[in-house]
Amino acid sequence: MAIRGSLKEASLPDVLQLLAMGKKTGCLSVTHRASFGYIYFDKGRICYASIVNRRDRLGDMLVKNAIITQAQIDTAVAMQDKRRDKRLGELLVEIGALSLQQLHDAINVQIQEAVYFLFTWNQGTFNFEADVAPDAHDHVVSINPESLLLEGARRVDEWGLVEKKIPTFDIVFEMDRAKAMSSEVELTEEQRSVLELVDGTRDVQGIIDASGLVEFEVGKALYGLVSTGFIHRIGKSAAVAAPALSEGRVEEHRNLGIAFYKTGMLDEALREFRRVLELRANDATGRFYVGLVFARQHKWDDAAAAFAEAGAQPGAKMAVFHNLAYAYEQQNRYDEARAALDEAMRRGGASDARVQTSLGAINLLVGDLPAAATALTAARPLFGKKPPTAAWFHYMALTAALMGDTRRAVTILNEGAIAHPHAAVLLNNLGGVLERSGAYDDARAAVERGIHEDAAVPQLHKNLGDLLYRAGRYDDALESYLRATKMNAALGGDVYLKLGNIRLRRQERDEAVRCWERALELDPDNAIVRTNLESVRQVY
Numbered sequence: 001m002a003i004r005g006s007l008k009e010a011s012l013p014d015v016l017q018l019l020a021m022g023k024k025t026g027c028l029s030v031t032h033r034a035s036f037g038y039i040y041f042d043k044g045r046i047c048y049a050s051i052v053n054r055r056d057r058l059g060d061m062l063v064k065n066a067i068i069t070q071a072q073i074d075t076a077v078a079m080q081d082k083r084r085d086k087r088l089g090e091l092l093v094e095i096g097a098l099s100l101q102q103l104h105d106a107i108n109v110q111i112q113e114a115v116y117f118l119f120t121w122n123q124g125t126f127n128f129e130a131d132v133a134p135d136a137h138d139h140v141v142s143i144n145p146e147s148l149l150l151e152g153a154r155r156v157d158e159w160g161l162v163e164k165k166i167p168t169f170d171i172v173f174e175m176d177r178a179k180a181m182s183s184e185v186e187l188t189e190e191q192r193s194v195l196e197l198v199d200g201t202r203d204v205q206g207i208i209d210a211s212g213l214v215e216f217e218v219g220k221a222l223y224g225l226v227s228t229g230f231i232h233r234i235g236k237s238a239a240v241a242a243p244a245l246s247e248g249r250v251e252e253h254r255n256l257g258i259a260f261y262k263t264g265m266l267d268e269a270l271r272e273f274r275r276v277l278e279l280r281a282n283d284a285t286g287r288f289y290v291g292l293v294f295a296r297q298h299k300w301d302d303a304a305a306a307f308a309e310a311g312a313q314p315g316a317k318m319a320v321f322h323n324l325a326y327a328y329e330q331q332n333r334y335d336e337a338r339a340a341l342d343e344a345m346r347r348g349g350a351s352d353a354r355v356q357t358s359l360g361a362i363n364l365l366v367g368d369l370p371a372a373a374t375a376l377t378a379a380r381p382l383f384g385k386k387p388p389t390a391a392w393f394h395y396m397a398l399t400a401a402l403m404g405d406t407r408r409a410v411t412i413l414n415e416g417a418i419a420h421p422h423a424a425v426l427l428n429n430l431g432g433v434l435e436r437s438g439a440y441d442d443a444r445a446a447v448e449r450g451i452h453e454d455a456a457v458p459q460l461h462k463n464l465g466d467l468l469y470r471a472g473r474y475d476d477a478l479e480s481y482l483r484a485t486k487m488n489a490a491l492g493g494d495v496y497l498k499l500g501n502i503r504l505r506r507q508e509r510d511e512a513v514r515c516w517e518r519a520l521e522l523d524p525d526n527a528i529v530r531t532n533l534e535s536v537r538q539v540y
Contacts, residue, residue, distance in 0.1 A: 003128035007032070012119055013149050015126055020044045020145040027132035029263035032124035036259050039115060040134045046143040048134040049114040052259045058110055059088055060212025062098065067106070072097040087137065107139045112148060113214045119152040120159045120216070129264045155216055162219040165226050169205040169215075173198045173222065173231040180230045187224075194221040195230065203237035250279045257289055266293050284313040288320055295327060303327040311343070318347040322355050325362070334366050353382035354389070361395045364402075372399045387419035390426055401433055409433045417446075424454035431463050443467055458487035462495055474502045493523030500532060509536060 003015070012030065016039070019028065023044035030037045037051040059073045076091040083091070089103045098106075134140055175198045187195065190213060197207045208218045225231045257272030270293045276286035291306030307324035310316060321344035328337035341349070341359045349355030356379035363372035376396045380388060388396075393416025401409040413430040420426060427450030434443035444467045450460045465480035481499050484491055500515035513536060519529045 003028075003126070005126055007122055007124045007126060010126075012121065012126065013152060015128070016046075016145045016149070019128065024128070024130065026128055026130040027134075027263045028126060028128045029259065029265060030118055030121060030124060030126045031268070032121040035121075035124075036256050037114065037118045037121075038259060038263060039118070040132070040140070042140070042142065044145075046111065046115065046145055046148070047140040048138050049111045049118070051114050051117060052255045054114075054117075058106055059092075061110065062092070062102075062106055064212055067102055068092060068097045087139070089139065104139065104141070108141045108143065111141055112143065113216075115148055116152050116155050117215055119156050122156075127263060127265055132263060158220065159216065162223045165223055166204060166219055168236075169208070170203045170236045171233055172200065172203050172235050172237055173226070174200040174234045175231050176229060183228070183230070185228060188221070190217050190221040191224055194218055195225060198225070198231050200234060206237070250276055250283065253279070254283075254286060257286070261289060261293060266296055269293050282313060284310055284316060284320075287313070288317075288323075291320075291323060291327070295323065298330075300327050300330040304331065304333075311340075316347075318344045318349045318352065318355065321347065322349065322352075322358060325358055329358075329362060329365070334362055338362050338366070351382060353379045353392070356382060357389065357392045357395065360399070361391070364395055364399055369399060369403050373403065388416075390416060390420040390423040393420070393423075393426055394429060397429060397433070401436075406433060406437050410437065417449075422453050424450040424457050424460060426450075427453065428457060428460045428463060431460075431467075435463070435467060440467060440470065456487065458484045458491055461487070462491055465495070465498070469498055469502075474505060478502045490522060493519040493526055493529065495519075496522065497526065497529055497532075500529075504532075504536065512536060 003018070005015075007030070015028065019041050021044070024041050025043055026041055028039045028041065030039070035051065035054075037054075038049065039046055040048040059068075059076070062068045063070055063073060072092065072095065073088075075095060076088055076097070079091050079095075080086060080088060086094075089098075089107065092098050093100055093103055175195065180195065193211050193213065194207060197210050202210065204218065204222065207222075208215055211218060213221075222231070226233075253272045253275040257269045257276065260266070260269035260272060270290065273286045273289045273293065276283050277290070280286070287306055287310040291303045291310060294300075294303035294306055304324060304327035307320055307327055310320045311324055321340045325337040325340035325344065328334070328340060338359070341355060341362060344352075344355050345359070356375050360372045360374075360376035360379060363369075363375060372395070376392065376399060379392060380396075383389075383392070393412055397409040397412040397416065400406075400412060410430070410433050413426055413433060416423065416426045417430055427446050431443045431447035431450065434440075434446060444464065447460055447464045447467065450457065451464065454460075461480045461484035465477045465484060468474075468477035468480060478499070481495055481502075485495060485499070496515045496519035500512040500519065503509075503512035503515055513533065516529050516533050516536075519526060520533075523529070
């Protein structure tokens, strides 16, 4: 289920309630001006949330609550410079600065704060994509959205007041030192922390970054300080120097683009990556993701061009050439695809199961069955303890069948159907191989399972029609063939041949002729169709 809309028409709390009540799993992405956030759900409960380009305040929060020291943070940050694959929290646990439970509790609070901040966005758009999960290295939690709604509503009400005095985060305040020092008003801990940072040069964003507090806490503190006259606005922060601005903008657009891409907002992702390339024409990551976006949009010419340009950059990774090969494959440019895969192999792909699988697929498509079998056999152990992908089972079984080993093809597809029970294409292939081996009842069972998993695959309906036709169940076969041709009108001449035969049995001569004529359009050399047409025209 995809849900899209405007935050002007439906508030974020309303959307969260809808997803919670429906026990949905997936990612809700939210955009507001140049900001982007996302909330992941697992069966209606929030499991992760984050805001792109927002400073990670986990360390600040832990120091503020005296759980760890600043020295421990500095140690973990220094370690992270050399171990980019590790999160700050993981390194803090590794050095013994905090326990796993303390890390989990802190992340829980951090995720709640991200959701609360998103509640303050009353403009922009939202988009929910089902069955999208957080990255594997993200620490997930389980929060009932309803538990956040009451506090979120309170903060939204308060934020409406705060925005009247602090409409943007580039405002600079100056302290009225005489008034602040002479006043007997008792300040909160947050107000004292913020007041110490008001120096006439820092803007609101600078205070947020320096304080370690979240936006809501800083905004409330500033609102109180302004209202009491302890601070007053003196202007806005100066623009960042051009080189630094460009560098920051590159990172910002890249992060936004990746976030949009992960949640399926492809047009928005493409826009951000194009902005990256406008600022830095040789940005390899930006050009690679442009290719990925075009590939997901099935714009294969554009995808191939983008991947080729990314491959021309110094130090291009194996994945660039692997994806370039796939784009070529979709255009039937098999020689170029094999050349791209050869380059991927030279860059580490020889030990990558996906690259070896793709090499097997290309060899199969060009008719080199021994080479296909060799590559696919080499791919199998590279998957390790995990089962091979559905694609591997598909191409390995097809190779075995074309080499005359039907029994092995059945064994491979049965194994694939167990490993990937929802892969309708594997079930379709299994049905086809079983039919050719004469196991018609088993073939029909496999095809019907495939239709149950994905009724939008036309070949499944065509294969079921063939099995019903063979069994003499012509009316049922007719329904299956009609479903198949409705999904794909050019499915094959043999479909229309049998459709014509069924129509003639039903005394529907004109429909029979129409079907056979369509069969000839798709297969002009089909002698059986020509004979049928000549016979029916002579009789009638």
